[in-house]
Amino acid sequence: MSKDTLKLHLTDFDGPLELLLHLIKEAQMDIYDINIKDITDQYFQYLQQMEQMQLEIAGSFFVMAANLMRIKSQWLLAEEIDDGEPEEDPREDLVNQLLEYRRYQKAAHTLQQREQHRQRIYSVPAVQSTTDVEIEPNEFEVASLVGTWQRIWQRQRRTAVGPVNQIEEWQFSIPTQAARIVTRLNQKGNRRLAFSELYAPTAGLEEVVTDFLALLTLVKRQLVRVTQPVGRNEIMIEGDNARDEH
């Protein structure tokens, strides 16, 4: 295997099994009859390259390296002793593991094709709903919160002044921001407030994050309810009993 190929694939491997399958394929070996010495050499060469490029190598790669060394030594030992007695092939477990892994790799490929086909179907968001979102156990409320958060932050980033990578002392506290949210809610006749109304379009990451955390705290303490009308990105805050508590 040339250095270029190695480089090309350096970061492509998610785990040692995937890497091993790749090396076996590259070397055109029979998976049922792996040349354990060659494959071990190649594997170590690969790890070395990763180290030279100062990439972080996951522990599982080292575990596999140790496993390969063990198989190799057993293999050599068996050759040396060779008393004609049939013995267990030291490669057997590894081969079975590789075969099993390859089954799922193939299945993953099939699923990926299905997903690509599915993405050729377009659909529209739901009409804006005025009723609360029903969150059922099997649904994805976290995903929608995360999505909302990303949109909020993207919007902030577009309008924010100054560099966002500048680190300053944290100026906002969760209790203060929570109290502010409650006050703002109480100022509203209908006790409903959109999350984005809480801060100015130029607010920094720090303020938005703190507001978001404060909101989560209030939800946890059941002082406010949060809804997200279907199809809208906005989080609506409702404070039915907020006034009594504060």
Next chain:
Amino acid sequence: MSIRGKLEALIYAAGGAGIKISKLAELTGLSMAVVRENVVQLAQTTATDDHGVMLYQTGELVWFGTKPDYADVVQQLTDQTESLLTPAMLETLTIVAYQQPITRVQVDEIRGVNSVVSLRNLQSLGLIIVSGQADEPGQPNLYQTTDLFLQAFGLQTLQQLPPLPESEPTPEAEMYREDTDKGDQE
């Protein structure tokens, strides 16, 4: 107003996230059986060549979407793009799909790598959920796929998952025995 018209209107308004058969029954006051029957008819009608939009069903969810045949046309209008799934996430999801319910350790064993990050990402995307705890020491979480998973992969039920590829037939035992031509040579 016709029954089918009402259902069509509701399903359309629910958008791509879909609406459950039970919700349709609740909103129209019809029985589940009647809803199902009409949904099937709607699906058949919209599947004909005259339509660019058709009714899809995934699990208990029904929804309208464009037909894949028209993807290239619609693509001009939208920038909706590629998958959110990394190869690691896809692999993890596949294992959960076929082996559910399954623990993290069992997924790790098949992948030969720690899958904790992939599982967490899949969870936050709503493609898998924790469905319970395994009855073994430490009571690890059991993971299973969601209806959203079915929808994302265009499946109606888990039974529609393509069969897991068979292990290749194990060759004769001799193949495992040392073979000086192919085997390890010093």
